[in-house]
Amino acid sequence: MRKVFPFLICAAAALSFQACKKSSETFQTTAIAEYAPLVPGKYVSYAMDSLVYYTNFNASQVTISYQVKYQVDAAITDNLGRPAYRIFRYIRKTPAQPWVPDATFTGINTGDGYEFIENNYRYIKLKQPIREGFSWKGNTFIDTRSINSEVKYLDDWDYVYANVDQPAQVGSYSLDSTLTVEHRDDSLNHPITAITNFADKTVSREIYAKGIGMVYRYFLHYEYQGVNRTYNGYGVRYTMIDHN
Template identity: 25%
Template sequence: MKHFYKYLAFALLAVSCDKDEFRPPDIGLNYFPLRTGYYQTYNVNETVYSEVAAPENRVYQLRVEVTDSFPNTGEAGYTYVVHRSKRASENVAWQDLDTWQVRENDRELVVTEGNRPFVKLTFPVRKGNAWNGNKFNNLDADEYEIQALDESFTAGGTTFEQALVVNQENNEDLIVYQDKREEVYARNVGLIYKQTTQLRYCTSDDCLGQQKIKSGIIYKQEIIAYGVR
């Protein structure tokens, strides 16, 4: 009988190992969860600078919702249709804004903003991973890098314990052109924070180095709600 229990123990161990062996690897897909009906709501604050007008500050809410999906052509994975809408405050109705697409496979996640695709993440996610965010568009190469992985991050008053920080650009030139961009994703939530500062400064002899803004934008987006409708 003792031999029976011995063999039973080995059998259970083997079954356990087989389950672990065939368990799909965690490559980080849940940092950008996608399913029809999934939505996220954000508070947005942006200031737009122009050479011909005073700075304009805009405060509003943005809602992003997955409305459809279809298999990718010629590769694994799916493409998701994402509808965006905005409103001035929570007391008014949502207004249609535009529609984006998100293409996902086991190598990368590409978000087409309008007609311009950007590689937002590459898989498997690892701290220090770097890639060309403009791989599929006609802009100059732009290196994105994962600076933090599975660390806590607070956005919209909520602390997310497993967050991924992508540094898209960190050019702090205060003479000609400042370009700082960062996006933060949380497991099972998606994008929770986005900040963009892109400012062109006056470079004429009478204002060079004075940080006089000619044009550009300061943009901050923080999540306040998410779920499935």
């Protein structure tokens, strides 16, 4: 009997170690900083197509093209007292023109997520664990329900990871490791016909690449009113053209 107890103790310890090892392996996840590097001087440039909707029933979208550059400027403290980074956006119409300052944003790596503040709207762009199919409420900090909210269409969005750590072709770049964040793909009363009274459509997704950040973005939202057959909405498409 004296020899049995030490054996049982060793066996239990071994099983405990294996369980801890498996648990550790299960919860390993890619660091947020790999897909959202916040380093002063880091930039990504995009071809930006701004989509403007519509003037009458038969009109198609009007597209205006620019180039924009997002560049991490410096470490700051955000309104909640957290370490953050100021991000400048520059814009130009053609490559021959100089970059002109256009807007300022804030990026925050919270440790388990990446928040991006744009026009006073606080988005949770990325969230751990970074794994296929994981979802979270990315617009939870945005007022979408008050009577004065101008962004009710952002309400209750489920952000979902897809194609995690997969290669992707974005513009002229063949990227080794990317992920897609699907935000929304929703429509009502489509296809639109001559007897449609009301319809709407919202689509939003982004692609991130390791070591670079966001490399692609597509957003579209519009409403259709059948009374006068008009569309009201907007959209934007960003495709990476340069980075450092």
